[in-house]
Amino acid sequence: MLIHQVLVSMLMWWSEQNSNIQLQTLLAHGDMTQQTLLSDLLGLMDEASAIAREYYRKADELDVIKKGDSTPLTEADTALHHLITGHLRSMAIGLPVLSEESNLEEIATRHSWKACWIIDPLDGTKEFIEKTDQFTINVSLVIDGRAELGIISIPCLHEHWVGIVGNGAAIFSEGKGLSGRAVKTQSYIPPNPLVMLASHRHAPKRVEALMSSLTRSFGEVHRLNSGSAVKFCDVVSGAADVYPRTSPCSEWDVAAGDALVRAAGGSVTDREGHQILYNQRESLLAQPFVAAADPMIDFAQIIFAGR
Ligand SMILES: Nc1ncnc2c1ncn2[C@@H]1O[C@H](COP(=O)(O)O)[C@@H](OP(=O)(O)O)[C@H]1O
Numbered sequence: 001m002l003i004h005q006v007l008v009s010m011l012m013w014w015s016e017q018n019s020n021i022q023l024q025t026l027l028a029h030g031d032m033t034q035q036t037l038l039s040d041l042l043g044l045m046d047e048a049s050a051i052a053r054e055y056y057r058k059a060d061e062l063d064v065i066k067k068g069d070s071t072p073l074t075e076a077d078t079a080l081h082h083l084i085t086g087h088l089r090s091m092a093i094g095l096p097v098l099s100e101e102s103n104l105e106e107i108a109t110r111h112s113w114k115a116c117w118i119i120d121p122l123d124g125t126k127e128f129i130e131k132t133d134q135f136t137i138n139v140s141l142v143i144d145g146r147a148e149l150g151i152i153s154i155p156c157l158h159e160h161w162v163g164i165v166g167n168g169a170a171i172f173s174e175g176k177g178l179s180g181r182a183v184k185t186q187s188y189i190p191p192n193p194l195v196m197l198a199s200h201r202h203a204p205k206r207v208e209a210l211m212s213s214l215t216r217s218f219g220e221v222h223r224l225n226s227g228s229a230v231k232f233c234d235v236v237s238g239a240a241d242v243y244p245r246t247s248p249c250s251e252w253d254v255a256a257g258d259a260l261v262r263a264a265g266g267s268v269t270d271r272e273g274h275q276i277l278y279n280q281r282e283s284l285l286a287q288p289f290v291a292a293a294d295p296m297i298d299f300a301q302i303i304f305a306g307r
C-alpha cells in the first residue's frame, strides 16, 4: 500500500472500530454501526441544509416572531424542527428529541431520559434574517448527560462538521456521503497572538472583560467574530484558539459544538473546568463555558478565576 493510502485510511476514523463505549451500547439496541448511523445522519443533514437554503433565498419575505427570550423565530426554524425531529425519532435507536422549538408537552419527561438528541434546527436565526451566511443546524447526541456526538452543518458552505468523542472529528461535504476529511485541533504556540471568538452582537463590556483576562496571560489577543455555532468550527479549523461564552445561550446552542471540539482533540468546560452536563437542570439555559483548541491550557482558570 502506498504511504498516502495508509495515511488516508488512518485518518478515516469513521470507517474504523467505534471506541465510544456509550455509543456502542446504544447502537447495539438499534442494530446500527457507527457507519450506518453517520451515513443516515449525513443524509438527513443534506436534506435539512438544502431546505434551509431554500428559505434563506427568500429570507426577506419570512414572517419573524419574537419568542419569550426575545430571540426570533421564522418558518425556516419550524420546518427544520419538524423534519429533523421526525427523522431522529424514527431511527432504529428510538431516542427522544429535545429541540429549541419543542413544546413543553414533548419534553415533559426529559429528566428521565438516559439518552436523547439535543438539536437547534436553526442556530443564528438573526444571522439568517440579516443574511450574514453564518447560521448552522446543530444536532447532538447526549448520553448520561454528556455530549458524545455532534454535528454542525453550515448550509452556506455546504459542509457538515462531525465529531464523535473518543473516535475523531471530520468535515463532510454535502451530497458526498461518508467521504470526508479528518480534522484535529491545533496547539497554541507562543508568542503567537491568541485568537478569541465572540459574536458582533455580544455586549462590548463582556467581550472586553474576556479579552483583558486573556491578555494578562497571553500578551496579544485578537478578536474574531463569528455567528452561531460556527464559532466551534473555527476552534476546530485552527481559525481561533478559544471561544469563551458568558452571554446567554441555551443547551442546544452548545451540545453539538461541545462534542465536536472534544472529538477533535480540544476541550470544553464550565467555569470550574468540569465537563458540561446537559438536560440535568430545570433550566435549559447554558452555564458560562470555554471551548479551546489546546486542551493543555487551563482556560477556565485563566478566564473565570476571581469572577
Ligand atoms: N437572551 C438570550 N437567551 C437565551 N439565548 C440567547 C439569548 N440571546 C442570544 N441567545 C442565543 O444565542 C444564539 C446566537 O449566538 P451568537 O450571538 O453567538 O451568534 C441564539 O441562537 P438562535 O438563533 O438559535 O436562537 C440564541 O439561542
Ligand SMILES: [Mg+2]
Residues within 6 Å of the ligand: 100, 120, 122, 123, 124, 252, 253
Ligand atoms: Mg441557537
